[in-house]
Amino acid sequence: MTSNPKRIICLSGKRKSGKDYIAELLHATLVKSVIIRISAPIKQHWSESKGLDMDQLMSDGAYKEKYRAEMIVWGEEKRAQDPNFFCRSAIQMFNGNDFPIWIVSDLRRETDLKFFRNQYSECVTCVRISASTEARVKRGFFYSAVIDDSESENGLDHIQDWDLYIENDGDPLLLKRQLGRLIKICEESC
Numbered sequence: 312m313t314s315n316p317k318r319i320i321c322l323s324g325k326r327k328s329g330k331d332y333i334a335e336l337l338h339a340t341l342v343k344s345v346i347i348r349i350s351a352p353i354k355q356h357w358s359e360s361k362g363l364d365m366d367q368l369m370s371d372g373a374y375k376e377k378y379r380a381e382m383i384v385w386g387e388e389k390r391a392q393d394p395n396f397f398c399r400s401a402i403q404m405f406n407g408n409d410f411p412i413w414i415v416s417d418l419r420r421e422t423d424l425k426f427f428r429n430q431y432s433e434c435v436t437c438v439r440i441s442a443s444t445e446a447r448v449k450r451g452f453f454y455s456a457v458i459d460d461s462e463s464e465n466g467l468d469h470i471q472d473w474d475l476y477i478e479n480d481g482d483p484l485l486l487k488r489q490l491g492r493l494i495k496i497c498e499e500s501c
């Protein structure tokens with residue numbers, strides 16, 4: 312029987328706020344961690360059914376932006392049948408139960424937040440990452456109503472009880488200090 316996970320860090324924030332960047336920084340320090348990407352099963356389905364490049368869909372380049380709106384629609388159809396489908400699939404896909412620390416890199420919807428807070432209430436830390444529009448634009452963000460006014464981007468805007476907030480506007484010292492708090496929480500849990 313597995314006693315994992317010991318700690319789950321759930322990251323949320325708008326696109327280009329730095330969720331993946333921060334997930335990677337945490338993962339590099341926390342040797343017993345795995346990054347779980349809720350979007351990965353969606354991208355896997357898209358790469359397989361449409362012949363798209365999975366590596367590019369998973370990366371931070373412009374390629375995935377071409378397909379984002381369509382992937383959102385497809386994902387929402389699946390979620391309407393089973394809201395937790397992608398959370399469960401992603402945990403399985405990344406072999407979550409083999410790792411004590413999970414870094415969930417992309418909470419976007421209230422159903423995602425509730426899934427982790429309800430299923431793993433004793434060990435979950437939910438983090439909201441923010442970045443100025445200016446910083447996000449420098450990282451490749453451009454406004455598109457169909458994406459940026461949708462639940463995928465705004466589904467967690469109303470949440471007030473985040474366990475921790477991270478400002479990721481490009482100040483490396485501030486970021487280091489904020490990540491230090493998360494790393495401590497993880498180390499104390501193992």
Ligand SMILES: Nc1ncnc2c1ncn2[C@@H]1O[C@H](COP(=O)(O)OP(=O)(O)OP(=O)(O)O)[C@@H](O)[C@H]1O
Nearest residue numbers: 324325326327328329330331332333371450479481
């Ligand atoms: N603090 C930072 N310093 C330097 N580069 C950064 C920082 N934060 C993010 N970036 C860069 O900005 C780009 C976008 O960041 P990232 O992919 O982490 O955002 P995201 O929130 O995961 O976006 P998306 O929702 O589109 O996946 C990446 O190229 C990343 O390396």
Ligand SMILES: C[C@@](O)(CCOP(=O)(O)O)CC(=O)O
Nearest residue numbers: 350353382383386417419463
């Ligand atoms: C389609 C979608 O999963 C793409 C997310 O890609 P990323 O986390 O921004 O790399 C967004 C969504 O599910 O709403």
